[in-house]
Amino acid sequence: MDLLTLTCFSLVPCFVFLLLKPILERRNRACFVLHYECYKGKDERKLDSGTCAQIVQRNEKLGLEEYRFLLKTMISSGIGEETYGPRNILEGREDNPNLLDAYTEMDEIMFDTLDNLFAETGISPREIGILVVNVSLFPPAPSLVSRLVNRYKMREDIKSYNLSGMGCGASVISIDLVQRLFKIYKNTLALVVSTESLSPHWYSGKDRSMMLSNCLFRTGGSSVLLTNNVKLKNKAIMKLKTVVRAHVGYDEEAYACSMQMEDSEGHKGFLRTKHLEKAAARAMAKNFQVLIPRVLPVKELFRYSITSSFKRRGANGESSSRIGLNLKSGIQHFCIPPGRRANIESIGKRLGLDEHDTEPARMALHRFGNTSSSGIWYVLGYMEAKKRLRKGENALMISMGAGFESSNCVWQIMKDMNCENIWKDSIGHYPELSETPNPFEGKYDWINDDAVSF
Structure with missing residues (x-):
């Protein structure tokens, strides 16, 4: 065997490794x-x-x-x-x-x-x-x-x-x-x-x-x-497609809008200021700038790039609160944090979602309340109990935390998800149960009907 042939054979493992490296790296990124x-x-x-x-x-x-x-x-x-x-x-x-x-x-x-x-x-x-x-x-x-x-x-x-x-x-x-x-x-x-x-x-x-x-x-x-x-x-029931985190803590209003502290009398508690919604919108916008190109089809991104100037401006020239993209072209399910009914509706409106899309978050809030960081898993559990999650579909988990940070991820459903979970005893009553009169109303006659603003 001459030197040239020997050299070629010795390089074969290197070429194989270079060819397989991207595949191996993708396997290592599996979650x-x-x-x-x-x-x-x-x-x-x-x-x-x-x-x-x-x-x-x-x-x-x-x-x-x-x-x-x-x-x-x-x-x-x-x-x-x-x-x-x-x-x-x-x-x-x-x-x-x-x-x-x-x-x-x-x-x-x-x-x-x-x-x-x-x-x-x-x-x-x-x-x-x-x-x-x-x-x-x-x-x-x-x-x-x-x-x-x-x-x-x-x-x-x-x-x-x-x-x-x-x-x-x-x-x-x-x-x-x-x-x-x-x-x-x-x-x-x-x-x-x-x-x-x-x-x-x-x-x-x-x-x-x-x-x-x-x-x-x-x-x-x-x-x-x-x-x-x-x-x-x-x-596996789900595979992680992407995670995106965006932090706007450099802004003083955003940093201080949700904070553990003491009041003027020394009582410890958690402060939520009027700037919270603005900070959440800013952090979410930063997040979606990176997230959306990863999960939506090229066709939808191209359509948006052509019509964005019209979508962003209303008739009076003011900026629209909606992002203008059809998220459902690449995402079928939305785990919105069940923080408060008004917040769920606000996020749904901003993302262009309908009542069917926001229903899981509203029902999770009604049944279990705001359970902080675990809330999005209760929302996912509702979807599973309703047998909505099908193989090949994508589910977006939206979360926001003090600081202020928006952390979102997208899961691909690996199989039809229909196992019993903590919703099994109550799922048959939803969404009808949440549409009944509020349990607090009618019990306290001295509460007036003025809208609450905070």
Whole structure:
């Protein structure tokens, strides 16, 4: 064999590697969802309208106008009779929470969803290679992620991450972290646990901008099992197509529009300012500039580029609030964060969606309330319970968090999704149940009918 032939043969593996490298890299970027579980509280933890009113009336610092404001906020929130609250608040101990209250709330949510997940999938906790827990307002030591490692006796080389302060967008942020880690650790199983701590963070003051959180947030959480092992592809229910994050914290108004703080009398709470909607719109616009070209067909992008100048301007020359694109040309399902009915409707209008598209978010809000970062998984659960999710379709998860950040991701449905979940006992009553008269209306005659603005 001459030198030239030998050299050519020696270069063959290099050429093969170069040809296969893009394929291997795509395989390494794979991120599949194998299963997810959402938390459903016990009946004794339900916050019906009467209980909510009693909790409001326990705050002796409030005057008649503050009572009116709170009850009108609950009336307009879109929340129903069957949401869940923390034990200490239902027991009347919201002014004196202790560390055990916070741990108990977290344990119930995390252990319940993970126990169910392990039982449903047959996966052992020892098989988990990556664990991410996000709880914005409760960063104890040892961390909550260490608490899970200890309870489930997970392996010693697990890659564990505990995220705090990320707000309602933390679940998608955690997904982004996992898919980046998947590029490093091959054939791995990962868990993302998302919830929020309400027990020690009940606001007992009278600042209206800080009282809103008491009305809107409810107990909830989710656990999601992911993998980058292509051998498990046939077991996956969804595949991650893209994640995009946009941060507008450089702007002072956006940074301060949603913030944990103390009021003028020293009461701790969570401030939501009038600039929140503006910050959310700005962050979402930045996000969609990157996201949309990745998920919409070229035909729709071309159509939009031709007609954009007309779509952006109304008859009076002012900018339109709608983005002008037909998102449904590339996305079939929309997991809008179930934060508040007005917010859902605002996002739906901005994205050009109809009532069918926003229905899952409105129903999730009515049944489970605003469960912070886990809320979008309750929305997905509603779609699955209604048997809407079909193989090959795309689902967009929209999330926003304090800071201010917009974090969105798109999933491709890998198989028809129709398994029973936490909606199984109530799905037959929706959407009709949410259209019945608001449970708060008619009970409090001293509440006037003026529209609430905040």
